[in-house]
């Protein structure tokens with residue numbers, strides 16, 4: 326029984342809660358790279374007239390370096406209410422995590438296949 330415990334030992338890493346950041350997940354329309362972008366509530370968001378916030382950002386992914394321009398409207402609870410984006414599209418956190426997990430799995434399988442040869 327100690328085996329599984331050893332394998333996954335150490336417990337889950339402590340979760341760091343970032344109360345100052347709002348995270349957005351964007352996929353580049355050109356190369357498909359996924360980018361996680363953090364907006365700082367205090368420094369990056371502007372107050373909008375309706376009591377919410379607005380976020381203007383030019384995102385550059387790390388693969389093709391094309392600029393993705395976005396303007397996001399947030400409500401007072403920092404939830405995205407609407408957005409404009411050119412050069413990419415928004416992903417939900419779940420979509421982003423699922424896509425990253427799938428990519429990591431494909432990479433691991435490719436490495437395994439390579440090692441078996």
Ligand SMILES: [Zn+2]
Nearest residue numbers: 353356386389
């Ligand atoms: Zn790209």
